[in-house]
Amino acid sequence: MVIKGKIHMFGDNVNTDDIIPAVYLDTTNPVELAKHCMVGIDSTFPDKVASGEIMVANKNFGCGSSREHAPIAIKACGIACVIASSFARIFYRNAINIGLPIIVCPEAVEETKDEDVLEVDTTCGRIKNITTGKIYATAPFPEFMQRLISAGGLMEYVREKQDMAADVN
Amino acid sequence: MGKTIAEKILGAHMGRDVSPGELIEVGVDIALGNDITTPLAIVEFEKLGLESVFDRDRVVLVPDHFAPNKDVRAAQQCKILREFAKKYNITNYFEVGRMGIEHALLPEAGLVLPGDIIIGADSHTCTYGALGAFATGIGSTDLAAVMATGQIWFMVPESIKFIYNGSCQKWVGGKDLILHTIGRIGVDGANYAAMEFCGEVISSLPMSDRFTMSNMAIEAGGKCGIIQADETTIEYVTPRAKRSYKIYKSDSDAKYKEVYEFDCSRIEPQVAFPHLPSNTKPISQVGDIKIDQGIIGSCTNGRIEDLRIAAQVLKGKKVHPEVRLIIIPATQKIYQLAIKEGLIDIFIEAQAVVSTPTCGPCLGGHMGILAEGEKAIATTNRNFVGRMGHPKSEVYLASPAIAAASCIKGRIASPEEVL
Numbered sequence: 028m029v030i031k032g033k034i035h036m037f038g039d040n041v042n043t044d045d046i047i048p049a050v051y052l053d054t055t056n057p058v059e060l061a062k063h064c065m066v067g068i069d070s071t072f073p074d075k076v077a078s079g080e081i082m083v084a085n086k087n088f089g090c091g092s093s094r095e096h097a098p099i100a101i102k103a104c105g106i107a108c109v110i111a112s113s114f115a116r117i118f119y120r121n122a123i124n125i126g127l128p129i130i131v132c133p134e135a136v137e138e139t140k141d142e143d144v145l146e147v148d149t150t151c152g153r154i155k156n157i158t159t160g161k162i163y164a165t166a167p168f169p170e171f172m173q174r175l176i177s178a179g180g181l182m183e184y185v186r187e188k189q190d191m192a193a194d195v196n
Numbered sequence: 197m198g199k200t201i202a203e204k205i206l207g208a209h210m211g212r213d214v215s216p217g218e219l220i221e222v223g224v225d226i227a228l229g230n231d232i233t234t235p236l237a238i239v240e241f242e243k244l245g246l247e248s249v250f251d252r253d254r255v256v257l258v259p260d261h262f263a264p265n266k267d268v269r270a271a272q273q274c275k276i277l278r279e280f281a282k283k284y285n286i287t288n289y290f291e292v293g294r295m296g297i298e299h300a301l302l303p304e305a306g307l308v309l310p311g312d313i314i315i316g317a318d319s320h321t322c323t324y325g326a327l328g329a330f331a332t333g334i335g336s337t338d339l340a341a342v343m344a345t346g347q348i349w350f351m352v353p354e355s356i357k358f359i360y361n362g363s364c365q366k367w368v369g370g371k372d373l374i375l376h377t378i379g380r381i382g383v384d385g386a387n388y389a390a391m392e393f394c395g396e397v398i399s400s401l402p403m404s405d406r407f408t409m410s411n412m413a414i415e416a417g418g419k420c421g422i423i424q425a426d427e428t429t430i431e432y433v434t435p436r437a438k439r440s441y442k443i444y445k446s447d448s449d450a451k452y453k454e455v456y457e458f459d460c461s462r463i464e465p466q467v468a469f470p471h472l473p474s475n476t477k478p479i480s481q482v483g484d485i486k487i488d489q490g491i492i493g494s495c496t497n498g499r500i501e502d503l504r505i506a507a508q509v510l511k512g513k514k515v516h517p518e519v520r521l522i523i524i525p526a527t528q529k530i531y532q533l534a535i536k537e538g539l540i541d542i543f544i545e546a547q548a549v550v551s552t553p554t555c556g557p558c559l560g561g562h563m564g565i566l567a568e569g570e571k572a573i574a575t576t577n578r579n580f581v582g583r584m585g586h587p588k589s590e591v592y593l594a595s596p597a598i599a600a601a602s603c604i605k606g607r608i609a610s611p612e613e614v615l
Contacts, residue, residue, distance in 0.1 A: 040383055040472065044580045049559040053262065053269035055236045067582055087384035090417060091578060092559070093319040095236055095335040115417055116388050117319055120349075121335035171219040171349065181349075182240050185341045189244070 028128070030079060030107040031146040031157070034139065037084040041068065042091035043118065047100045055096075057103035064100040078105035081145050083136055085111065089118025098122040108147050110154065112136045123172060124181040130154065135163040198447025200355040201422050202390035205330040205444055209313050216354040216451075224254070226308055227342045228316030230298055231259040233335070235276045237317060240340035249284050250346035256288040256307055257281050258298040261555045266562035296527025296553045299323040299411060299495035303403075304527055306436025310425040310443050315339070315348055320495050320577065322413045326406035327433065328425030328443055330390075333414060353419045354453040355390040355446075360397035362461040367611050369505075370405030371497060371575065371595040373397070373458070374412040375466035379476030380456065387417030389453060392446065397460045398423055403432045404501035411496045412577050415473040467573075467608060468593035471581045479598060479610045489572040490515075490603035491584075492596050493524025493551075494558045497575035500530045500537075502596040507539040509600035509611045510546040516606030521548035522564045528553060548603070560584050566591075573602040 045067035047060060065072035088111035098121045112133040122129045128149035135154045143158040152165035178184040207214045209222045229237055234257060249255050259277050262270035281289035299320050302308045310328035317339040324331035342348050358377060391413045406423050413421025425443040464478035492506050515521045523543050525531035534540050543550050556563030558576040566572055566585030579591035601611040
């Protein structure tokens, strides 16, 4: 999938309490969670984000709790892809499991500025900075994760495996 | 090439050798969920249309975060958990009155054992590494998949070794050692890695301090925080275990990504300043920080040993008139033991309030939320912006000894100042 859009920049160690404060964890509804996305650090974020836009952050994005409400809120508020210098591990797997495209690319993060427009091919991990013209290639996901992603997320992957097991039986 | 404990536990569950960087799908011994993360998992699980979970004895469900129900919406979440547990006949569902904070409760109940693979939809699941288990936090969809299949995907982590030499100063315990460690390596210093804590100081620590250390491995980004099981572990586990377990040891030629050594005789009691657990200072360099509230409890420091230390400091003293001290025993058993030992009397005489077990204030849920501009000293594990309430409130992390002393003085203080 190719995404072209405006970016929203964040710093180091954005934690899951920043992304979705615990007080909003009393629901599993993505639309409700989206209304409070990033309010821990920017109370205006839910109003200014639009569908198809891209989040760019420095190192250790998504550190802290295991709450899957965090990537769900980001996805539900319209963010099409998160690019970071690095991700905290539970956020990383949660994003993969729910089908929120994420890309690790410290070089692109370092050289991207607030007003830049990026074009991202989430399948091959290629990032193009439309403003500067620079292109960044990132390592593809390991084969196992590609299978998860192409299945459409972890639960679809589980369902496929169950169907296969049922066929064998 | 030798193997680390983490590699050996994962390898044993795979039935073959595994190496760091490898992606595996592996069976788990215990899967844990709570009232915040499980409702999301249940939505995903129900989509599969299964008649049962993979093993009703190996799924553990604990309403502890917003329980006892803090409001109507929390009550709805807890109800979802309760009804799921009933529908699928979950053996280990712990209702209010029988529950505790999950990471204190599971070891106490003998549900998690050395050599296990334990996953939990809660980041502090790494606590059980203190038993010599591979325990790590995962998300809700992960939990749904595990409840369905008993299997999870992992990347086999590299290991980082932390060696603690010498002996601890007075009032220094597991909380100080782990805060000091996070201060040294940073909040992503162990990202994706298995932290392995060892050395003569670790061998001499009681289980409570070991749980505190493993609990906060996640605050350095660690996948787990493992301590090799020894006599202390066996003594703790033996009266509790209802199934067999296996002890794994790292080989002397095991490969580590990094090795850190600490001379513990030089480590003072630590305080982590807002807004990162890595923002640590020794108590002698804290300065004059006035506080409005103290919290002694949580999955990090709500065990009976923690309460004993708090009582030792608070005995015969009064909490500062401008401070609220909230003490939360982590489980019903700990609460009852604290009553029998006279600790609760000491707390109430000191004008602290004692709460039923709950995660409550640690994540800004209930039972002690901070107003704008307020500061708290807490034995909890995170001091992010707004973690305990208003975005302009502040949390300082420390041990039960420091928290108790600070509540008496009205500012962050060492027990030496009050005893």
